[in-house]
Amino acid sequence: MTTAQPNFDLIARPYRWLEYITLGRALEDCRLHYLPSLLKRKQALVLGDGDGRFLAQLLAENPHLRADAIDTSAAMLLLLRKRCEGLAPNASTRLKTHQANALTCPLDGPYDLIVTHFFLDCLTQPDLENLVNRIAPTLAPKALWLVSDFHIPSGPMRLPAKVLVRTLYLAFRILTGLRTARLPDHATSLQQAGLTRIAHRHRLAGILVTELWQFNPATP
Numbered sequence: 287m288t289t290a291q292p293n294f295d296l297i298a299r300p301y302r303w304l305e306y307i308t309l310g311r312a313l314e315d316c317r318l319h320y321l322p323s324l325l326k327r328k329q330a331l332v333l334g335d336g337d338g339r340f341l342a343q344l345l346a347e348n349p350h351l352r353a354d355a356i357d358t359s360a361a362m363l364l365l366l367r368k369r370c371e372g373l374a375p376n377a378s379t380r381l382k383t384h385q386a387n388a389l390t391c392p393l394d395g396p397y398d399l400i401v402t403h404f405f406l407d408c409l410t411q412p413d414l415e416n417l418v419n420r421i422a423p424t425l426a427p428k429a430l431w432l433v434s435d436f437h438i439p440s441g442p443m444r445l446p447a448k449v450l451v452r453t454l455y456l457a458f459r460i461l462t463g464l465r466t467a468r469l470p471d472h473a474t475s476l477q478q479a480g481l482t483r484i485a486h487r488h489r490l491a492g493i494l495v496t497e498l499w500q501f502n503p504a505t506p
């Protein structure tokens with residue numbers, strides 16, 4: 287059983303500015319940090335990309351890429367499509383948008399790239415595990431999975447990070463109805479599905495992390 291869906295329609299337009307006001311360019315830095323490693327990818331599945339700032343940039347810099355973008359929010363998908371078509375050549379033929387719940391909608395594949403920027407933290411642990419198990423069979427060998435998320439570091443930044451994350455969850459609960467209240471552990475689920483973390487970078491004293499994972503299917 288999946289958790290009740292949040293609705294991001296109301297905050298789709300101001301989302302970018304709310305982000306810049308609260309955290310400046312830190313999330314943007316995370317999203318774009320590994321973009322140069324994605325220029326040879328051919329088929330991407332992009333989950334919950336919001337207003338499409340990342341996907342537009344990716345399609346613009348990788349003209350061979352085709353992408354499926356899934357989001358529950360019609361308003362976010364509208365902004366995403368507009369932004370992609372404005373920035374990337376032939377985006378209209380290379381991009382398919384699906385207004386759907388990533389936890390239940392049919393998935394195509396094979397994909398050599400999965401992107402989840404600040405999306406897995408919308409999920410509960412069981413929903414995240416279910417999602418990873420659904421995506422794993424669609425992965426091509428050596429597929430990359432790019433994850434950006436909030437993170438609770440150890441040391442002096444632990445408490446400030448907890449306060450920030452709790453405050454953000456509360457704000458999203460009020461604005462979108464998001465029920466998730468704690469960060470799920472994506473690392474264990476990805477490892478169990480046969481992925482290995484090959485690169486990572488922290489921002490904001492460890493409160494944000496962006497990671498590149500690679501799929502190495504087990505040999506029989």
Ligand SMILES: C[S@@+](CC[C@H](N)C(=O)[O-])C[C@H]1O[C@@H](n2cnc3c(N)ncnc32)[C@H](O)[C@@H]1O
Pocket residue numbers: 291292293294313317333334335336337356357358359362386387388389402403404405408
């Ligand atoms: C916190 S926003 C992140 C947006 C963007 N990826 C970013 O980097 O800021 C989460 C996005 O995921 C979408 N979303 C949340 N739960 C979803 C689900 N179960 N299936 C598909 N999309 C979902 C929301 O509509 C929203 O666009």
